[in-house]
Amino acid sequence: MTTKAPKAVRVPKAAYEHELSRLQAELVTMQQWVKVSGARIVVIFEGRDAAGKGSAIKRVTEYLNPRIARIVALPMPTDRERTQWYFQRYIEHLPAAGEIVLMDRSWYNRAGVERVMGYCTSDQYHRFLHQAPIFERMLVEEGILVVKYWFSVSDREQERRFRSRQKDPMRRWKLSETDVLSITKWVEYSRAKDDMFVHTDIPEAPWWVVESEDKRASRLNVISHLLSLVPYERTEPPKVHIPRRPKASDYERPPREEMNAVPDYAATLITAKTKAKGEPSPSTDHGSSPSQAL
Known part of the structure; x- marks a missing residue:
């Protein structure tokens, strides 16, 4: 039924x-x-x-x-x-x-x-x-x-x-x-x-x-x-102050090649897409950025 x-x-x-x-x-x-x-x-x-x-x-x-x-x-x-x-x-x-x-x-x-x-x-x-x-x-x-x-x-x-x-x-x-x-x-x-x-x-x-x-x-x-x-009322969460980051003058990141890195699988997808469009492959050098990835 x-x-x-x-x-x-x-x-x-x-x-x-x-x-x-x-x-x-x-x-x-x-x-x-x-x-x-x-x-x-x-x-x-x-x-x-x-x-x-x-x-x-x-x-x-x-x-x-x-x-x-x-x-x-x-x-x-x-x-x-x-x-x-x-x-x-x-x-x-x-x-x-x-x-x-x-x-x-x-x-x-x-x-x-x-x-x-x-x-x-x-x-x-x-x-x-x-x-x-x-x-x-x-x-x-x-x-x-x-x-x-x-x-x-x-x-x-x-x-x-x-x-x-x-x-x-x-x-x-x-x-x-x-x-x-x-x-x-x-x-x-x-x-x-x-x-x-x-x-x-x-x-x-x-x-x-x-x-x-x-x-x-x-x-x-x-x-x-x-x-x-639910008889809720609008309650603002406390404001969180985000401080300025101090310059890391006394630190140097160890060489990347000494670490076990996860293979950049995502880059293969980007490369495949650009090749399909006939465009030059994007640079995979992430070390040129002024930001420090720790």
Whole structure:
């Protein structure tokens, strides 16, 4: 059965890149406020495989300081972690003051893939549905802003993206056997998501659905929405004085030929291009510059 999704009108590339740049600049402004104010933010990215979670996270964090905005993408639990309280291994990744944590999948693995694939027991699953709202209310009461996004994509678009990954050697690693099984278990995942929303869509930490048929639109929408949820103010970072460089009168650089240099592969591309145009090859003597490369 093919699900009906809102017809996606692809955002023009030029408009997308212009608005993305503006929104990313606002994210940098928000980051400065988070640092100064000591705010703590958790942003959860969930959704079907190939729904665009990872690419959205990449655009959110592209210009942010990784010491402030951290991506958490946990591997499969170890044997020891399987014996812990389920939320325990996530707690250590929660933000301290002045930090933003973006979770590429989260504790909701239990309500999704673990439930559908039989990786947890029925008791563990129902205990999770009971405890997750309590856990999240505790985080909010502690002063942590919890934002939860569900990336929604149609079955046809998901399969198209899977096949695209299969043909692309740069993205083939993103395709796993578990991912492919989501095609045959589409209805099971749909039911699991619906049940998850019923139990965990709470006022303190509601679910926000991101329509992701058009990845460009979904990235702009999620960044814009996230900015609207954070009560940030424009805070100018402290000005940094850049001093004049003193003359190095008592230093002489050792001869270059005594060092192990990385071969200048890039120069071969320049040479090949100039030969194709019939132009003289550019000089590769970098020692004539008055600047000293140390």
